[in-house]
Amino acid sequence: EPEVTQTPSHQVTQMGQEVILRCVPISNHLYFYWYRQILGQKVEFLVSFYNNEISEKSEIFDDQFSVERPDGSNFTLKIRSTKLEDSAMYFCASSADRIPNYGYTFGSGTRLTVV
Amino acid sequence: DQQVKQNSPSLSVQEGRISILNCDYTNSMFDYFLWYKKYPAEGPTFLISISSIKDKNEDGRFTVFLNKSAKHLSLHIVPSQPGDSAVYFCAASNTGNQFYFGTGTSLTVIP
Numbered sequence: 001e002p003e004v005t006q007t008p009s010h011q012v013t014q015m016g017q018e019v020i021l022r023c024v025p026i027s028n029h030l031y032f033y034w035y036r037q038i039l040g041q042k043v044e045f046l047v048s049f050y051n052n053e054i055s056e057k058s059e060i061f062d063d064q065f066s067v068e069r070p071d072g073s074n075f076t077l078k079i080r081s082t083k084l085e086d087s088a089m090y091f092c093a094s095s096a097d098r099i100p101n102y103g104y105t106f107g108s109g110t111r112l113t114v115v
Numbered sequence: 116d117q118q119v120k121q122n123s124p125s126l127s128v129q130e131g132r133i134s135i136l137n138c139d140y141t142n143s144m145f146d147y148f149l150w151y152k153k154y155p156a157e158g159p160t161f162l163i164s165i166s167s168i169k170d171k172n173e174d175g176r177f178t179v180f181l182n183k184s185a186k187h188l189s190l191h192i193v194p195s196q197p198g199d200s201a202v203y204f205c206a207a208s209n210t211g212n213q214f215y216f217g218t219g220t221s222l223t224v225i226p
Contacts, residue, residue, distance in 0.1 A: 004158070006158075031212075033212075035216075041218070042204075042216045042217060042218045042219070043159065043204060043206075043216040044216070045213040045214060045215070045216075048212040048213065055212055056210065056212040056213050058213065091158050091159070093158075098212070099147060099166075102161060102164070103149050103151065103161025103162075103164055104161065104214075105161065106151075106158030106159045106160070106161075107158050108156070108157050108158045109156075109157075109158050
């Protein structure tokens, strides 16, 4: 079964450092997303991406965040200068359609710990 | 900003019985709803969806009911199995891009 792959599974970084979280969406999917879940809290939308541009973003997705699809397979989330409150599980997701009849397919997540 | 609420943080059900997970939302513009299941250390896994033009959608042991007037949806699992034990999230959207998730209900199915 096709899956969304995220690397690394766990990343520890010092406050103020830049991190790049990597995702390989399902190959024939066109819509890509980043969500995050702070420990004990709900899953929160960060950004959606289609046709090489951001289609929607939340208030969380400020100037410190950026996304890129550098080639035909990878989808990355960059946090320029990490803060302690960026510690969370970050989930990448993809879908074939904008209205996903079969939901998104999520990756297993990257646990980001900012120290 | 609690646009989607799951008021029961946990639920325990005997194997073979029905599990009913509830979800309420506040935004009447939401027109598409999803249920996800999540195991520890894994990403959410899609279970079932429903659009606002329907009030019921069924897929095997899983049925989702939507009551638009009450802004309420529920997930029924019949019969419940021990492998169903997980955290269940409902999610809602009015654009197809951004989904708002509830805080989840942890289901335990007791053998």
